[in-house]
Amino acid sequence: MAGRMGAGRDDEGGSAVGTRPCHPSFRALVAVAGGVAGLVLLAGLTFYIIGPRLIGDPIPMPDEVSKSVEVLDRDGRLLRAYAAADERWRMPVAAGDVDPKFEKMLLAYEDRRFYRHGGVDFRALLRAAWQGISSGRIVSGGSTLTMQVARLIDCGGERSLAGKIHQILCAWKIERHLSKKQILALYLLKAPYGGNIEGVRAATLAYFGKEPKRLTAAEAALLVALPQSPETRRPDRHAETAKAARDRVLARMVSAGAMGAGEAAAARRERMPDRRRPFPMLAAHAADRAVAADPKANVHHLTIDAGLQARLEDLARVRAGRLGPKRSLAILAVDHATGEILASVGSPGYLDERRQGAIDMTRAVRSPGSTLKPLIYGLGFEEGLAAPQSLIEDRPTTISGYAPKNFDHAFHGTVTVREALELSLNVPAVAMLDAVGPARLMARMRAAGVAPELPAGEAPGLAIGLGGIGVTLHDLAGLYCAIARGGTSVALRESADGPRPAGGGEHVLSPLAAWYVGDILAGTPAPSAAIGGRIAFKTGTSYGYRDAWAVGFDGHVVIAVWTGRADGAAIAGATGFRAAAPILFDAFARLGRPLAPLAGPPAGALAASGTDLPLPLREVRVRRGEGARDGLAIDFPPDGAVLDVETAGTQRIGGVVVRVSRGRPPFYLFSNDHLIGKTVHRRQFRWVPDGSGFVTLSVLDSSGKSARVQVEIR
Incomplete structure (x- = not known):
């Protein structure tokens, strides 16, 4: 041993x-x-x-990469995009916003061990090297997605052995600084797709005209194939080469067991995109405003509804084509409960030079024609000067030195106020404006958010009632929002970012006066072939046929339409009723829902007519009578008084004595347009307010003279 x-x-x-x-x-x-x-x-x-x-190259976070500026609608849908600072289309995208089949194909084709390696897959590198040596040509690449990202962020070096080593070092550095999710996000953002298109979202918008959330198998395969050779495989220029590359990806998916043969065969039959589509450009003028207001922001949110915006832009293009060359057109749709602008069409085509499409006609100052008449009559109703069935004269006359004429140069004699407004007669409107006063009309317009413009050095006169003033379509939409919502203003809002704009809640008309106006406008004869349903609308035509307007509302939305030439040139025969009203009704038809019913009458609305009306309201005597020396006057309470009225629980038991002087009995007392008393032999009333706040007291006598004061009840 x-x-x-x-x-x-x-x-x-x-x-x-x-x-x-x-x-x-x-x-x-x-x-x-x-x-x-x-x-x-x-x-x-x-x-x-x-x-x-x-490696000194910095590793950018996905959020640090320069991206295209986006303008989104109320639901986050893309309205318009702008190229990034380097003039490339590079749209922000998260992995969850891309169809999962694309990521599955991408990893199966490019980097099967992406989630297991540390940036470099030496098995893939050795396999690629052996295949290259044995076949004498490049059979497959050994680059991982991380190594490709290194190239995309200019950290990859040149195509040489030294460059490959540099790329490997960069890939290791990337893996140490970023998570796999961030690395994939950089690839989705920076992968080249031909020309100045980078990133999968920009590619789907450019080649498929849609977001990458839902992709077909053929689309996903093409997106996987393009970055390997983005210029030679561009489908809009090299369709056959692109198709061959796409089909190779599909074949690889079948061999890898990631896709069935039948599904791949169906995908190969799918038509290739043959052109590069323009990027979305909805609400172009509104988008420009949003970007100008906050140029540092990368994403802007508007209150606009992309679907409605697209439908109304299509309507504007079609209608402008029918109206003729050089004609522009603008449409504004507003939710009158919130003031949110749902659609803003500034022109038939932003890039249409013939129509000067770059000019936003929703914000251009133009003459409103007769579109202010509803507010004039509303003030008359509020003053107690008239009711819808009151009689008013339409005869040749001179009012304060002004001799108005009707549009058709005809006169209709004695008509009701309802008929005068429905027919848009000029003489009664000017007479009513003379009674309520141009200054009061201007004040109420400003309360509605309108910024009226007068010629330099001129004071408001009677001509403003027929369009002798400058306003915008945006202004008119705001004014009609106040009428539609019971006489209270609302601030229009286009940007959904930041706090709501200041303003709104101002008194424009009393609720009863606003309802009277809306009820009359709802009875205005509609143009031929108009949609069914009931909307309240008014048309207007400026002097010389330069501007045609139509503004209307249902129970939810105000839509305002303008058409004319952006340069202000006249267009013979283009009236609001013929040119703008049909577009208005067509716009309501494209809301995508039935018309919302208009509000019912408030308490105190008069349904009577003729001799059933109170005597002072049977015939409109449009004279100024606000406490003049020779007219009716309210002696108590004085204008602007603050009155404390005794209450018991929630009920008011104390009253206010209202005393009048001069004038001819009988006298009628109104509180915020509601008739609350009549006296024949006495010159005073006992009035018990029904609530707190500001109240307008009006008194009429038998000759039609009026006096009014505003008081606050506490």
Whole structure:
């Protein structure tokens, strides 16, 4: 036993029981190989640890990459995009916003071990090298997605051995700084797709005209194939090459078991995109305003509804084509409960130079024609000067030195106020404006958020009632919102970012006066072939046929339409009723829902007519009578008084004595347009307010003279 063990012992300290002693040269070779392997391992480990630190290139976070500016609608849908600072279309996108089949294909085709390697897949590199050596050509690449991202962020070096080493170091550095999710996000954002298109979202918008949330198998395969050679595979220029590359991806998916043969065959039959589509450009003027207001923001949110905006922009293009060359058109749709602008069409085409489409005609100051008449009559109702069935004269007359004429140069004699407004007669409107006063009309317009413009140095006169003033379509939409919502203003809002705009809640008309106006406008004859349903609307035509208007509302939305030429040139025969009203009704038809019913009458609304009306309201005597020396006056309470009225619980038991002087009995007392008393032999009333707040008291006498005061009840 001892001899055998001794025989098996090696003089140089090795032992090999039952084996032949190793030759000294072989043992030396093994020792050298082991040392070399150790040195290579040590060098590789040192390279892995220290190498990335030698790379000075910064590793950007996905949020730090320059992106296209986006303007989104109320639901986050893309309205308009702007190229990034480097003139590339690079749309922000999250992995969850891309169809999962694209990521599945991408990883199966480009980097199956993406979630397992540390940035470099040496198995793939060795396989690619062996395939290249054995076949004499490049069969597959060994780059991981991380290494491709290194190239995309200009950290990849040149296409050489040194460049490849640099790319490997960058990939290791990226993996140390970013998560796999962030690396994938950088690829989705920066992958090249031909021309100035980068990133999967920009590619789907440019080639498919849609967001990447839902993709077909063919679309996903094309998106996987394009970044490998983005210029030579562009489907809009090299359709056959692009198709061949797409089909190779599909074939790989079948061989990898990621897709069935039947599904791949169906995908290969799908038509290739043959052109590059323009990026969305909805609400272009509104988008410009949003970007100008906050140029540093990358994403802007508007209150606009993309679907409605698209439908109304299409309507504007079609209708402008029918109206003729150089004609522009603008449409504004507003939720009158909130003031949120749902659609803003500034022109038939933003890039249409013939129609000067870059000019936003929703904000252009133009003459409103007869569109202010509803507010004039509303003030008359509020003052107690008239009711809808009151009679008013439409005869040749001169009012305060102004001799108005009707649009058709005809006169209709005695008509009701309802008929005067429905027929848009000029003489009664000017007479009513003379009674309520142009200054009061201007004040109420401003309360509605309108910024009226008068010629330099001119004071408001009677001509403003027929369009002798400058307003915008945006202004008119706001004014009609106040009428539609019971006489209270609302601030229009286009941007959904930041706080709501200041303003709103101002008194424009009393609720009863606003309802009277809306009820009359709802009875205005509609143009031929108009949609069914009931909307309240008014048309207007400016002097010289330069502007045609139509503004209307249902129970939810105000829509305002303007058409004309952006340069202000006249258009013979273009009236609001013929040119704008049909567009208005068509716009309501494109809301995508039935018309919302208008509000019912408030308490105190007069349904009577003729001799059933109170005597002072049977015939409108439009004379100014606000406490003049020779007219009716309210002696108490004085205008602006603050009155404390006794209450018991929630009920008011105290009253206010209202005293009048001059005038001819009988006298009628109104509180916020509601008739609350009549006296024949006395000149005072006892009035018990029904609540707190500001109240307008009006008194009429038998001759039609009026007096009014505003008081606050506490």
